Amino acid sequence: MIKHCLLAAALVALLTAGCSDNGKLNDDTLLMFTGSYAPADSAGIKCYSFNQQTGEWSLLSQVSGVSNPSFITLDSGNRRLYAVGEDSGKSSTMNMLTFAVDGSELTLCDSDTTGGAAPCHIILTPDRSCVFTANYMGGSISGYSLDSNGHFADTVRIIQFNGSSIDSLRQSQPHLHQLSFIPATATMLANDLGTDKIYVIPAPYTGEGITEIKMKPGSGPRHTTFDSTGKHAYMLTEISGEITVFDVEGNTIAPKQTVEADSLKAEGCADIHLSPDNQFLYASTRLKGDGVVIFRVNNADGTLTRIGFQPTGAHPRNFAITPNGRFLLVACRDTDTIEIYRRDTGTGFLELCGTIPSSRPTCIAFS
DSSP: OOOOEEEEOBBBOOSSBBBBBBBOTTTTEEEEEEEOOOOOOOOEEEEEETTTTTOOOEEEEEEEEOOOOOEEETTTTTTTEEEOOOOOSTEEEEEEEEEEETTTEEEEEEEESSSSSOOEEEEOOSSSSSEEEEEETTTEEEEEEEEEESSSOOOOOEEEOOOOOOOOOOOOOOOOEEEEEESSSOOOOEETTTTTEEEEEETTTHHHHTTEEETTOOOOEEEEEEEETEEEEEEEESSSOOOEEEEETTTEEEEEEEEEOTTTTOEEEEEEEEEETSSEEEEEESSSSSSEEEEETTTTTTTEEEEEEEEEESSSSEEHHHTTTTEEEEEEEETTTTEEEEEOOOOEEEEEEEEEESSEEEEEEOO
């Protein structure tokens, strides 16, 4: 484990738009971090400024030293960024980087192995005391405790899962894909594409007391998001291309509606997010007719009605919506671009208004 900070970013550009006179970010300008598939000697993680009023952007810094940093998450309070290193073996890594707003530098501070192959998602516990990865090929979850400065504080702990489902090619073993927390609780949910289950994992996440929610065979649970009230959850399946709406009460979630997202049966749904006002839900689909599906949310019960579809560049994976809801940005891996869409906050529809060139982008996170 690296216990001292090594400067891993050399390219630092000054903000030219969206800044005050002293060079600091103003209220309209966000820091935007991106992950990608990249070798360790390439700039796999980048930091941009993004003006959420105008859509203007500027590259601030970039960092190498992490192999395939495909998913990242931020602890803005402690000014930390955590990234997976999505490699195929048990030498796959969990990494912590620090960043400074004034200089927009990224500095690699901690790195250790996950003990599980191909980590594809990373998350902090609500109290910021632990960080966990979902290991797609390892069929497991790995976790580290964190000290008061956000550094890894112990050896890796692993929760291993077993089983399979009906798709012999894609579900021959567990494939943990995403972790999330039920709002206002410490209960973790783990989506397992390989076994068609959602695991409900109570604190302190030792592997004891885990329960299961069984989804439709061959569905392939991938990503879950919650509305801001904490009353509804929305889970996207990768293989069947459906969204299941859940009612949430305390530590329990119960399914109430399932709608189709992937009308072309491409078996490649990827990501799912709600608009900040909870009025619209978006889901990305890949492999055929790539794009973003748009749903209107019923304010009374959280159910969905499909209202539109926005074509995008090839292989849209993760996407993100600015906090003010004006823009939706899509990481299009196979066209080497991050596409910028202006959102009509009244209708939910999207209009392409710009692109950011970026090699094999996979993840977008706003600070």
